[in-house]
Amino acid sequence: MNQLFETINGFFQKHALLVYPLFTSIMATLATYIYYLGYKRLRPQLTKNGHFIISALLKAIHWPVVAFIWLQATSHSIKAFSLEMDKELLYWADKLHDVGLILLLGWTFMRFTQRFEEELLAGHLSKKHLDETSVNAIGKLLRVASMVLIILFTLPMVGIEVSGIVAFGGGSAIVLGIGAQQIFANYFGGLVIYADRHFNVGDWISSPEKEIKGRVEQIGWRTTQIRTPDRKLLYVPNAAFASITVINSTRMTNRCIKETIEIRHEDAALLDSITKEIRTMLKNHPGIDQKKLQLAHLVDLGHFSLKIDMLAFTKTTERAIYQDVKQHVLLETLNIIKKHEAALVNLRAAYGDSL
Numbered sequence: 001m002n003q004l005f006e007t008i009n010g011f012f013q014k015h016a017l018l019v020y021p022l023f024t025s026i027m028a029t030l031a032t033y034i035y036y037l038g039y040k041r042l043r044p045q046l047t048k049n050g051h052f053i054i055s056a057l058l059k060a061i062h063w064p065v066v067a068f069i070w071l072q073a074t075s076h077s078i079k080a081f082s083l084e085m086d087k088e089l090l091y092w093a094d095k096l097h098d099v100g101l102i103l104l105l106g107w108t109f110m111r112f113t114q115r116f117e118e119e120l121l122a123g124h125l126s127k128k129h130l131d132e133t134s135v136n137a138i139g140k141l142l143r144v145a146s147m148v149l150i151i152l153f154t155l156p157m158v159g160i161e162v163s164g165i166v167a168f169g170g171g172s173a174i175v176l177g178i179g180a181q182q183i184f185a186n187y188f189g190g191l192v193i194y195a196d197r198h199f200n201v202g203d204w205i206s207s208p209e210k211e212i213k214g215r216v217e218q219i220g221w222r223t224t225q226i227r228t229p230d231r232k233l234l235y236v237p238n239a240a241f242a243s244i245t246v247i248n249s250t251r252m253t254n255r256c257i258k259e260t261i262e263i264r265h266e267d268a269a270l271l272d273s274i275t276k277e278i279r280t281m282l283k284n285h286p287g288i289d290q291k292k293l294q295l296a297h298l299v300d301l302g303h304f305s306l307k308i309d310m311l312a313f314t315k316t317t318e319r320a321i322y323q324d325v326k327q328h329v330l331l332e333t334l335n336i337i338k339k340h341e342a343a344l345v346n347l348r349a350a351y352g353d354s355l
Contacts, residue, residue: 028069064108068101071101102153137219198246203249206246212234213228224241255314260308260310271298282294287325
């Protein structure tokens with residue numbers, strides 16, 4: 001029996017480099033499996049009562065915990081041969097283990113902010129409508145701040161002084177700035193969009209200076225994604241918004257009905273009655289905002305027609321409802337003109353074949 005134990009002991013000592021890593025791998029696999037079973041069983045129980053913060057935290061730590069198990073297994077495998085390893089190699093192994101722990105903590109925090117952001121946007125944590133743009137901006141700033149902190153903590157641990165990087169960065173900033181000025185301009189443009197909030201995700205925007213028109217789907221750090229009316233996805237560099245005029249149609253309070261109506265010269269005697277009745281129609285129309293300006297007046301004595309400008313503002317800003325209101329107003333205007341036995345100018349007869 002003693003001989004058997006000695007044989008086994010001798011085998012393990014002889015093949016320690018193979019046996020111990022294999023043993024730790026088996027233990028890590030077993031620990032991962034046990035954790036997975038516990039996670040799968042406990043998560044529904046912890047989140048069934050609407051504990052969305054706990055749900056976000058569980059989602060955030062899932063993969064970092066698995067990575068932590070294997071990090072510890074690797075560290076123990078390395079320490080098993082500490083007597084045979086060079087002291088410097090062992091020192092760096094310990095440093096890399098500590099760096100790995102900090103990276104895992106940072107990764108967990110970034111995953112938590114991402115999941116928490118998703119819960120906020122889903123409306124699980126607040127009954128009030130939350131601004132998607134603000135939530136995204138805060139989440140991104142938190143993740144960027146965590147990345148900066150991770151770098152500041154880990155660099156000194158591996159022997160790199162932060163002050164040296166700052167000094168080097170000061171010397172190379174000009175070169176990098178020239179080569180990557182457009183990239184930095186886009187990033188700062190994204191910050192300006194978040195700060196000024198000229199538009200948010202979901203807003204319909206356009207620019208008279210550029211071929212930009214559509215609904216904002218995402219505001220990234222470098223580009224803003226806009227879905228055009230023909231359902232194409234337009235990527236606009238954030239720096240472009242610093243030099244163009246942007247019209248935010250979503251924030252309009254009313255839609256405008258502005259039309260020019262051309263009446264025949266022979267109907268001049270009827271113009272006063274026609275314009276008064278058009279104004280009365282606008283005043284009594286349920287779709288017209290009575291607090292806003294309403295006009296229907298003769299504005300131009302043209303060579304071929306008498307021109308009436310009609311102006312009103314609808315209560316709604318929804319395009320489909322606006323089109324219905326506008327159509328009804330125009331049809332009522334035509335009925336008023338016909339009622340007074342007047343007529344619109346026949347442009348073909350007035351301008352001839354030049355049309």
